């Protein structure tokens with residue numbers, strides 16, 4: 001576009017701060033007492049006036065209107081050698097403090113956060129928004145066989161609704177809503193969550209769950225955070241069906257961002273039409 005055309009066109013909308021991003025995605029505003037105060041520390045030393053455009057750029061896939069099916073974003077934090085934990089399962093913390101803030105931002109921008117039962121057993125996560133101002137998402141747990149520990153935080157804290165997506169024959173844990181599905185294929189789970197009103201979904205882990213959703217072609221955007229550490233053994237993050245030729249490899253559009261000492265790669269698999 002030439003300078004002449006730009007001056008005649010509509011002015012670009014002002015960049016949105018955190019409050020406006022939350023309002024756009026969740027259709028709610030932050031309570032006055034919860035105005036964000038935490039930046040710019042989490043965004044890699046960017047000057048305060050540049051924070052709004054930086055956040056808008058990082059979370060752009062969540063800001064576009066949702067049309068045919070819910071928008072699905074996933075997140076994984078891994079080492080340089082692709083590990084998400086040690087061989088004993090110790091994973092606190094692979095990535096740094098800035099990644100935790102970023103993860104809480106993703107939770108705040110999404111209606112629901114989905115994890116596999118393995119993550120609840122291993123980490124006992126709360127899946128709430130604590131590092132930034134913002135609303136909690138619904139917490140959805142997928143489980144095919146195993147139950148959840150009765151003292152799991154997300155079953156007891158009452159901080160947000162907890163839903164269970166189970167096979168038809170699994171005993172229902174004490175959740176706010178249970179969906180007994182014919183199968184736990186990601187497409188079936190997504191259809192169920194869409195019918196329940198979810199428009200923006202964060203698939204937060206663990207490895208099996210994120211890999212299954214990616215293999216199913218249902219992850220629109222993967223936020224992959226790489227920490228400058230080598231673990232050398234232990235589980236890897238992404239494990240997809242075998243391919244034989246490089247031309248079968250996934251080649252998403254990749255946008256890198258600084259995230260404290262870590263590097264965030266936003267991988268966009270499905271172009272979002274505004």
Ligand SMILES: NC(=O)c1ccc[n+]([C@@H]2O[C@H](COP(=O)([O-])OP(=O)(O)OC[C@H]3O[C@@H](n4cnc5c(N)ncnc54)[C@H](OP(=O)(O)O)[C@@H]3O)[C@@H](O)[C@H]2O)c1
Pocket residue numbers: 075076077078084085089091094115116117118119120122123142143144145146147184185186204205206207208209210212
């Ligand atoms: N670094 C990170 O970003 C990150 C994030 C989260 C978790 N983690 C780590 O990841 C590890 C846990 O990951 P994980 O791969 O072992 O487990 P997971 O993905 O959390 O959970 C796997 C379980 O979820 C259920 N499940 C999920 N999708 C399913 C599907 N499509 N079909 C059938 N069942 C499905 C099954 O439950 P059943 O057992 O009932 O069959 C399965 O065993 C922990 O060490 C945790 O610390 C790392």
